Amino acid sequence: MPPKKRLSAARPEKTGAEPELVMPLRFGNDPLLWASWLYYEEGMTQGDIARTIGVSRATVISYLADARTRGLVNISIETEHLKTLSISKALKEHFGLRDCLVIPGEGGDRSLIDRLGAAGAQVLQGILRSGDTVGVGWGRTVLASAQALNIDNLQDVRVIQATGTTSSHVPFTPAACATKMAAAIRAECVPISAPAIVSSPELRDILTSEQLVKEQLASLDQLNCIVFGIASLRPNSTLHSSGFFHDDPKLRDAYSTAVGAIAGRYINERGKLVKGPLEDRTIGITLDQLARVKQRIAIAGGTDKVPAILATLHGGYVNILITDATTGLGILSADGKTGSIRPEKTVTEPAESIKRTRVKKFLNEPEDAVDESLEGAVLEYAQYLKPARKSNRALVAQDGPRAGKVGLVIGGGAGHDPYFYGYVGKGLADAVAIGNIFASPPPMPILECTRAANGGAGVVYLFGNYSGDILNFEMAAEMAKREGIDVRTVITTDDIASSRKEDRESRRGVAGNVFVFKIAGAACDQMLPIERVEELARKANRETYTVGVALEPCSMPETRRPTFLIGENEMEVGVGVHGEPGIARQPLVSANDTADIMVDRILAEMAPERGDEVALLVNSLGATPMMELLIIARRVRQRLKARNVQVARSWTGSYCTSLDMSGVSISMMKLDAELKALLDHPCNAASFQIR
Amino acid sequence: MKQVEIDDIVAFLREAATRMKEAADYLGQLDGEIGDGDHGYTMSRGFSAIVRALNEIDVQSHDMSTLFRSCAESFLEAVGATPGPLYASGLIAAGDFAGNRSALDADEALMLLVAISDGIGARGKAIAGDKTMMDVWLPVVQTIKNLRQENAPLEVILSEIRASASRGVESTRSMVAMRGRAARLGGRSLGHIDPGAASAAILIESFANTLEQRAL
Numbered sequence: 001m002p003p004k005k006r007l008s009a010a011r012p013e014k015t016g017a018e019p020e021l022v023m024p025l026r027f028g029n030d031p032l033l034w035a036s037w038l039y040y041e042e043g044m045t046q047g048d049i050a051r052t053i054g055v056s057r058a059t060v061i062s063y064l065a066d067a068r069t070r071g072l073v074n075i076s077i078e079t080e081h082l083k084t085l086s087i088s089k090a091l092k093e094h095f096g097l098r099d100c101l102v103i104p105g106e107g108g109d110r111s112l113i114d115r116l117g118a119a120g121a122q123v124l125q126g127i128l129r130s131g132d133t134v135g136v137g138w139g140r141t142v143l144a145s146a147q148a149l150n151i152d153n154l155q156d157v158r159v160i161q162a163t164g165t166t167s168s169h170v171p172f173t174p175a176a177c178a179t180k181m182a183a184a185i186r187a188e189c190v191p192i193s194a195p196a197i198v199s200s201p202e203l204r205d206i207l208t209s210e211q212l213v214k215e216q217l218a219s220l221d222q223l224n225c226i227v228f229g230i231a232s233l234r235p236n237s238t239l240h241s242s243g244f245f246h247d248d249p250k251l252r253d254a255y256s257t258a259v260g261a262i263a264g265r266y267i268n269e270r271g272k273l274v275k276g277p278l279e280d281r282t283i284g285i286t287l288d289q290l291a292r293v294k295q296r297i298a299i300a301g302g303t304d305k306v307p308a309i310l311a312t313l314h315g316g317y318v319n320i321l322i323t324d325a326t327t328g329l330g331i332l333s334a335d336g337k338t339g340s341i342r343p344e345k346t347v348t349e350p351a352e353s354i355k356r357t358r359v360k361k362f363l364n365e366p367e368d369a370v371d372e373s374l375e376g377a378v379l380e381y382a383q384y385l386k387p388a389r390k391s392n393r394a395l396v397a398q399d400g401p402r403a404g405k406v407g408l409v410i411g412g413g414a415g416h417d418p419y420f421y422g423y424v425g426k427g428l429a430d431a432v433a434i435g436n437i438f439a440s441p442p443p444m445p446i447l448e449c450t451r452a453a454n455g456g457a458g459v460v461y462l463f464g465n466y467s468g469d470i471l472n473f474e475m476a477a478e479m480a481k482r483e484g485i486d487v488r489t490v491i492t493t494d495d496i497a498s499s500r501k502e503d504r505e506s507r508r509g510v511a512g513n514v515f516v517f518k519i520a521g522a523a524c525d526q527m528l529p530i531e532r533v534e535e536l537a538r539k540a541n542r543e544t545y546t547v548g549v550a551l552e553p554c555s556m557p558e559t560r561r562p563t564f565l566i567g568e569n570e571m572e573v574g575v576g577v578h579g580e581p582g583i584a585r586q587p588l589v590s591a592n593d594t595a596d597i598m599v600d601r602i603l604a605e606m607a608p609e610r611g612d613e614v615a616l617l618v619n620s621l622g623a624t625p626m627m628e629l630l631i632i633a634r635r636v637r638q639r640l641k642a643r644n645v646q647v648a649r650s651w652t653g654s655y656c657t658s659l660d661m662s663g664v665s666i667s668m669m670k671l672d673a674e675l676k677a678l679l680d681h682p683c684n685a686a687s688f689q690i691r
Numbered sequence: 692m693k694q695v696e697i698d699d700i701v702a703f704l705r706e707a708a709t710r711m712k713e714a715a716d717y718l719g720q721l722d723g724e725i726g727d728g729d730h731g732y733t734m735s736r737g738f739s740a741i742v743r744a745l746n747e748i749d750v751q752s753h754d755m756s757t758l759f760r761s762c763a764e765s766f767l768e769a770v771g772a773t774p775g776p777l778y779a780s781g782l783i784a785a786g787d788f789a790g791n792r793s794a795l796d797a798d799e800a801l802m803l804l805v806a807i808s809d810g811i812g813a814r815g816k817a818i819a820g821d822k823t824m825m826d827v828w829l830p831v832v833q834t835i836k837n838l839r840q841e842n843a844p845l846e847v848i849l850s851e852i853r854a855s856a857s858r859g860v861e862s863t864r865s866m867v868a869m870r871g872r873a874a875r876l877g878g879r880s881l882g883h884i885d886p887g888a889a890s891a892a893i894l895i896e897s898f899a900n901t902l903e904q905r906a907l
Contacts, residue, residue, distance in 0.1 A: 234820055256819070256833045259862070269862055303878040307820070307865040326878050333882030334865035435771050438727070438872075442771030467871055471776035471814060475767070556727070563727075578872070 023053070031055075035063040036073050080104045080325075087328040091321060094337050098295070098319040099123075105326035112301050112324060117144020119322050120299040121184075124227065127295060127320075128185060130155040135162045135220060135285060136178045137228025137263050141299040143172040145227065146180035157187035160219050162226060163264045163284025164196035174284075181227075192216050194283045196264050201280035208283060220285045223293045230300035231261040232308045251277065260308025262298070262317055263290060269307065271315020290317055297322065306330045359555040359562070359660070366557040370414040370436055377421050381686040384425045385432075388452040393434050394445035395421055396452040399684070400430035406524045406533045407431070407453025410462050410517060411446060412469050413438040415554075416577060419656045422687025423514065428521035429462070429685075433476075437556060437659075438578045440468035446476035450485055458486035458530035462520055462537060464509025465491045488530055490537040492516050494544040494667065496605050497574025497582045510577050511619040511656035512544035512667035514688065515679070522681035536678065543670045545606050547598040548582070550575035550663035554622060573597055577621070577658045591628065595635035598666045606670055608645045613671040615679055616640075616650035621663035626653065632664055648676060655687065693906045695800035697758060697793055701750050702905060704762060707897040708738035714893055721886040725873040730886040733770050737778065740769035754793050759786030773871055774887065777811045777824070784810025797845055797906040801835050804852070804898060808832045815870075822866035822873065822880060824887035827859035831895055846907055849899040856892040863888045 027034040034053060038044045039060075046064070050057040067073045081104070088102035103119045120141065128134065128151060136142060136159055161178035168176075175191055182189035193216060194207045207213055233255070254276035258266035265287050266274040273279070273287050290296065298318035300309050303326060310331055312318050323331070363369055374392035378385065388394040401407055410420050411433035420432040431449035435441035450459050461477060463469045470491065477487040493504055494512030519540035523533040550572045553562040564579045566572055571594070574582020589597075608614065618633040620626075633652045640647055648671055656665070671679065683690050711718075711734045718731030744765035750758065763782035767775045788806035789795060795803070808828035817823040834855040838848045863885040868874045873885070 232820075253833060253836075256830060259820075259865075269858075269865070303867045303881065306867065306881055307862070310865050330867070330878050330881035331865075336864075336882070439772040442767055442775050444768055467815075468771070468773040471773060472771055474814075475776045475779065559728075581877070 032063050032067045032070065032072055035060055036067040039064055040073060080106075084325050084328075087325050087332070090332055090337065091323075091328055094332060094335065095313045095321075097313075097321055100320070100328075101322045102328045103301075103322075103324050105324050105329075113140045113144050114148075116141045116299050116301050116322060116324065117146075118148045120145030120227065120297070121148035121150075123297060123320065123322055124149055124185075125151060127225065127297070128154060128157065130157065132225055133158045133160060133219065133222045134181070134185075134187070135160050135223040135226035135228075135290075135293065136174075136181045137162045137226070138166075138172055138174040138177040139229030139231065140172050141229045141301070142177045142227060143180060145299060146177060146184050149181070149184040151185045154185060154187070157185055158190060158219070159185070159187045160190045160216070160223060161192045162220065162228065162290075163282075164192045164194045164198075166196050190216055190219050192284065196282060196284055197278060198281050198283065204281055204283055213283075217283070220289055223289075225295040225297065226285075226290060226293045227297040227299065228263055228290075230298055230305060230308050230312050232302075232305045233258055233260060234304045254278075259311050260305070262287075262312055267308075267311050267315055267317075269311050269314070271311045271313070271317065287315070287317065291315075295320060299323075301327045303327055303330050306334050310334055358560040361555075361557060361560060361660075363557055366560075369557040370434070373414075373417070374421070374434060377417075377686075381421065384684070384686045385421060388431060388445075388448045391445065391448075393441060394431065394448040394452070395424060395434070396431040396449065397424045397426065397429070397685075399426040400424065400428075401453045401455050403455045404457055405455045405527055406457045406530045407450070407455055407459040408462060408517075408520055408524050408533075409433065409446065409449045409453050409459055410513075411435070411441055411449065411473075412463050412466070413440055413578075415659045416656050418654065418687040419513075422655075423517045423521075423685050425683065425685030425688075427525045427681060427683025427685075427690070428688060429517055430524070435468075435472075440466065440472045443472050443476035443479060446473055447479050450476060450480045450487065451483070454480075454485050458488065460520060460524070460530065460533050460537060461487060461489045462513075462516060463491065464513060465493050465505075465507060466509070486530060488534045490516070490520070490534060490541065492541050492544075494541060494546040495548070495574075495576060496545050496601060497547050498576060498580065501605060508576050508580065509541075510546045510548060510667075511617060511665045512541075512546040512669065514617060514651075514655050515544050515615055515667065515669040516540045518683065518688070518690075519675060519678045521683060522678040525681060525683070526678075536674075540669060540675060540678075543675065544667060545602045545669075546665055546667040547573070547601050548575045548577070548621060548663060548665035549573050549594055549598060550579070550621060550661055551588070552623065552662035553579055554659035554661035556659070572663075575621075575661075575663060577656060579658065579661065591631045592635045594664075595632045595666070596639065599636055599639045602666065602668055603639075603643065606668065608643065608670060610644040611646070613646045613648040613676065614640070615669040615671060616647050617655060617665075617667040618650070618652040619656055619665045619667065620654045621661040621665060622654070622657035623660045623662040624664050629653065629664060632666070636666060649679060651688075693797045694794040695797050695902065695906055697750055697753060697755070699800075699901060699905050700755065700758060701745055703898050703901040704738070704741050704745060706901050707894050708735075708742045710893050710897050711735045711738045711890065714890070718886050718890055721884050721889055724883045725868060725876055725880045726886060727872060730774070730890065733772065733774055734890045737766045737770040737774065740765040754791040755789030755795070756786040756791055759783060759789070773815075774890075777815050780814035781807035781810040784813075797902060798839070800902065800906070801839065801845075801848060801852075804895065805832050805835055817870050820866055821869040822863050822885045822888075823868075823870055824885070824891035826863050826866065826885065827856050827888045827891040827895065830855045830859045830862075846903065849903050849907075852899050853896055856895045860884055860888050860892045 038049045046060045049060045084102040088100040092100040159182035163174045165175045257268045258274040297320040299322040301324040385395045388396040408429045409431045410429040413435045415437040424432050430453035433441040433445040433449045480487045492509030492513045493507035495508040495510040498508040499506045520537035523536045553564045573584045715731035715735040722728045722730035741762045759782045763779040767779040785803045785806045817825045868880040873880050
């Protein structure tokens with residue numbers, strides 16, 4: 001993609017320009033402006049302009065030059081492209097490459113593989129010459145390059161498959177890549193008529209001494225160009241999915257120092273060959289052979305590939321690299337090279353807002369914030385809760401646990417007030433364990449809650465899907481089980497923006513938890529057995545959908561600085577309750593449009609039928625006032641009405657916050673008769689009552 | 692062969708606590724780049740709690756299993772968040788490995804590190820390349836296993852363990868964080884050392900140093 005000029009410099013053929021001679025008024029008697037306009041906007045040639053305004057061509061040239069010096073004409077290159085240029089220059093210099101092509105990190109609808117493939121095709125177009133012998137590796141990007149390439153004016157080009165073949169349950173096998181590439185450039189294709197990996201070194205020796213295979217492999221010594229991909233050893237890499245690397249613990253041990261693979265050979269972080277049991281069973285180009293090829297083109301992108309690409313660069317196996325801006329920048333910073341690259345100028349972190357002064361807060365000693373606020377909560381909400389033992393980090397409902405009732409224990413990090421203490425009371429949670437700000441409580445307070453909530457019918461743990469919470473609740477559950485308490489765990493995952501639908505289990509738990517607490521608490525209060533409580537909590541979680549949008553980040557008491565930055569005219573759609581990035585950083589839009597973005601996503605996943613009922617929660621992330629929440633809530637209701645979805649019950653206010661984050665989240669739980677009855681069951685807690 | 696006794700384990704844990712305290716600022720700085728900056732303080736607080744517990748109990752009345760278990764409990768009580776359960780699980784696994792013995796052959800004592808790593812791995816389920824402490828533990832464990840198989844002398848193994856740990860720390864620079872708070876940075880975590888990996892290396896070095904001084 002060529003750099004774009006603000007004034008288009010494309011000059012279509014234009015002949016016979018009519019002499020104007022009288023300068024149109026709009027140019028304000030400035031011949032430089034007139035000439036510039038005709039040249040850059042009208043696309044006329046210098047000769048035509050000379051005739052049009054009645055001066056010599058030499059004068060036109062000097063007009064145009066003066067216009068540039070006087071700043072009348074600015075030629076600008078789009079920021080995104082400028083960034084790719086500076087990254088590719090830095091990569092080229094830092095690693096001593098012959099050349100480097102960096103494509104923009106973001107590319108709209110086209111996948112990274114497709115865009116890298118197109119870039120690979122563009123590079124090959126410029127490099128390949130008649131008579132070349134081209135080695136072709138395999139993988140998604142190599143195949144994408146072959147698919148994007150079409151050259152029909154070369155003669156006597158040969159394409160050599162760089163490795164033996166692999167099983168064909170993926171479309172990008174060595175054979176497919178070589179065949180496609182050969183077809184794209186009208187070349188003769190030389191396959192390797194043997195598997196890439198055989199069962200023993202002896203078999204490899206036998207196969208490679210077969211005349212046909214021997215000749216095919218010998219042609220790998222004649223390559224003057226090779227194009228290949230770089231495999232990462234991450235679990236979802238091509239290498240794993242294509243069965244190249246078996247899921248064999250012995251092999252994994254042998255290759256534990258490998259960070260990547262090229263042409264089926266494993267390399268460590270310095271780019272040295274990792275010798276393992278596969279090495280002597282592999283048929284294909286060796287690393288030494290590869291390093292001798294004059295033009296070594298690697299096409300690879302994606303930040304998970306950074307270690308592998310870096311190793312390939314360190315090993316010197318590539319001298320023409322094609323990657324994307326995000327990966328390129330990652331490679332440079334991973335190799336300790338950051339200084340001379342212009343700081344990545346993204347809209348996400350405008351430099352000026354870094355200078356923002358400390359956020360003002362009502363605090364004494366910042367490290368006492370959590371304990372002091374819990375002290376306040378225990379006093380303020382004494383009618384609902386009390387410490388389980390001595391510490392306010394484990395609070396139990398005044399009117400909750402009772403014999404024969406399943407206990408409900410919730411908890412997590414502080415900073416989400418009135419989460420979680422506001423949901424402790426009759427018909428809701430029996431006890432709550434609270435950690436430090438945004439950090440899980442340790443197992444002991446959770447265990448104290450468990451003991452306090454245990455009425456002999458078992459205890460259900462209910463908390464959001466975060467690694468720290470999972471670990472600590474898991475340990476507490478183990479301890480409780482040793483004490484003979486039956487503990488079940490339900491992890492909430494209502495944040496539909498935190499990962500794809502198919503990946504529901506890895507989603508985070510956010511404000512929609514309130515509904516899950518409510519359903520589980522009601523089930524406990526109705527004295528249902530633990531299996532039912534667990535089942536209903538899971539059902540409530542499954543039916544609950546939340547999307548958040550942040551306008552401003554929150555700031556931690558210790559630092560009093562924003563934990564991340566959102567640009568002046570931006571918002572973060574899909575933000576998490578600790579500032580986790582969401583689906584998109586996008587330009588700020590009106591309240592209605594913001595509500596629509598969120599409702600669209602929720603409805604798309606929830607897919608309610610006409611006449612379905614939902615529970616609705618419009619929640620402030622901390623700093624957003626009621627006025628704005630109600631504007632959003634009004635629009636949400638308009639949308640639901642238009643969809644013929646009934647709002648059975650709704651709440652608007654601060655229910656699950658993120659310190660002082662400015663933003664809103666919308667949660668909906670799709671109701672059936674069972675959930676609706678449980679939702680209507682009375683409850684009485686500091687932040688949530690149904691009478 | 693020399694034996695590693697309860698006293699030696701206590702010496703190792705004290706050494707680790709001192710080193711964690713010294714490194715608290717450095718670890719905090721690393722964490723400030725990709726996390727919330729409290730890792731140095733957290734690790735230092737956890738190991739200080741272990742030392743306090745060791746001061747309070749009669750260590751000689753303990754076997755390896757009960758010693759490691761009480762260390763795990765003190766650590767866990769002092770540290771919640773993520774490192775708490777991870778290291779507590781590691782220490783408990785080390786205790787389970789040594790059982791009710793009060794001494795191990797120096798060579799076998801290396802397997803305590805393997806047990807700690809297994810305990811952490813089973814709890815946290817991070818895999819190689821996730822940019823976590825496992826990117827130090829896993830290569831160190833591999834080094835121990837390989838060199839023990841080759842019957843390498845203890846001093847060689849100890850120095851290789853240290854080298855492997857520091858390579859592991861460096862290797863996290865080129866990784867994208869997949870777990871914990873740093874994961875939300877995505878590609879922006881590149882170029883930064885994982886603080887959990889750095890503190891794991893400090894613990895492993897403390898172990899190697901202690902064995903070198905007391906068991907060679």
